Amino acid sequence: MLTLPDAPRREPEFGHDALVVCDNLVRIYQSETVEVQALQGLDLLVHEGEMIALVGASGSGKSTLLNVLAGVDSPTAGRTRVAGHDLIDMTRSEQVHYRRHVVGFVRQQAARNLVPYLTAAQVVDLPMTIAGTPRARRHERTTELLELLGVSHCADRRPLEMSGGEQQRVSIAVALANEPRLLLADEPTGELDSETGAEVFAALRTANRELGATVVVVTHDAGVSEQVARTVAIRDGRTSSEVLRSHETAGTPGTAEEFAVMDRSGRVQLPREYREALNLTRRVRLALADDHVQIRSDRDEGA
Numbered sequence: 421m422l423t424l425p426d427a428p429r430r431e432p433e434f435g436h437d438a439l440v441v442c443d444n445l446v447r448i449y450q451s452e453t454v455e456v457q458a459l460q461g462l463d464l465l466v467h468e469g470e471m472i473a474l475v476g477a478s479g480s481g482k483s484t485l486l487n488v489l490a491g492v493d494s495p496t497a498g499r500t501r502v503a504g505h506d507l508i509d510m511t512r513s514e515q516v517h518y519r520r521h522v523v524g525f526v527r528q529q530a531a532r533n534l535v536p537y538l539t540a541a542q543v544v545d546l547p548m549t550i551a552g553t554p555r556a557r558r559h560e561r562t563t564e565l566l567e568l569l570g571v572s573h574c575a576d577r578r579p580l581e582m583s584g585g586e587q588q589r590v591s592i593a594v595a596l597a598n599e600p601r602l603l604l605a606d607e608p609t610g611e612l613d614s615e616t617g618a619e620v621f622a623a624l625r626t627a628n629r630e631l632g633a634t635v636v637v638v639t640h641d642a643g644v645s646e647q648v649a650r651t652v653a654i655r656d657g658r659t660s661s662e663v664l665r666s667h668e669t670a671g672t673p674g675t676a677e678e679f680a681v682m683d684r685s686g687r688v689q690l691p692r693e694y695r696e697a698l699n700l701t702r703r704v705r706l707a708l709a710d711d712h713v714q715i716r717s718d719r720d721e722g723a
């Protein structure tokens with residue numbers, strides 16, 4: 421009898437089990453005179469149920485990444501997939517469905533999330549009305565969200581009658597109205613004092629823990645990034661490092677450890693302090709040891 425050799429085992433696709441996959445994501449802005457590479461081959465995986473913070477210097481590409489994930493900007497190249505939707509190949513109608521049902525987006529300025537002449541209850545109802553949700557369900561969901569996020573007392577108030585923190589919590593309710601799997605927030609606490617910012621952050625956490633939304637929040641606020649289990653730093657349009665934290669539990673103290681991120685081709689960005697301390701420039705010596713890799717200066721002949 422003829423026996424055939426086993427078919428070679430296929431490697432699972434990068435990020436096959438992740439909710440958000442950015443694989444070598446590139447976004448170039450081009451005007452007549454200049455070209456800005458806002459994202460330069462960024463890799464990022466976010467798993468369902470996670471809540472992560474994105475940090476990085478001004479201009480590093482955080483908002484660009486969020487706009488791409490929100491489906492309001494298109495990548496120039498690379499693969500970007502959210503909940504099975506390929507963001508590069510979406511047709512117009514898929515894009516509309518994606519923005520309406522798969523992602524919720526909270527912007528820094530509450531005025532851009534709300535409508536001046538609509539009350540909180542009306543503005544939370546709006547995305548559900550557009551999506552064709554029956555009235556009874558809309559009413560139930562609006563009440564549930566405003567209550568859960570601690571702003572049910574604002575139901576009949578317009579934005580001008582709410583504080584900045586209340587406006588942002590209502591904005592989160594609007595973003596969650598159609599039960600998105602991914603909630604994106606671009607510096608939602610940026611214009612608030614730290615106490616009010618903490619309330620808004622707590623609302624995002626509620627969305628994550630109680631409603632099961634996966635949350636990606638851009639922040640400059642160290643107090644915020646310290647409260648999530650994973651903080652991803654972006655430098656020059658790429659993910660450069662990650663801090664993983666475990667929170668304090670009975671008897672065990674919380675820990676935080678910083679990792680450099682290695683991309684799929686094996687590239688790792690060395691922190692500037694390390695390069696400067698050893699005067700590492702263009703070429704370095706690499707050596708494989710039993711359980712680590714050494715990087716030495718090319719001037720260090722005896723290594």
Ligand SMILES: Nc1ncnc2c1ncn2[C@@H]1O[C@H](COP(=O)(O)OP(=O)(O)OP(=O)(O)O)[C@@H](O)[C@H]1O
Pocket residue numbers: 449450456457458476477478479480481482483484485
């Ligand atoms: N529409 C655009 N046209 C041209 N260049 C742009 C555009 N949007 C962003 N950029 C450029 O892309 C780079 C990344 O910008 P981005 O807003 O994503 O950074 P950021 O990390 O969010 O910064 P910040 O923390 O200041 O908001 C910057 O150099 C910026 O000037």
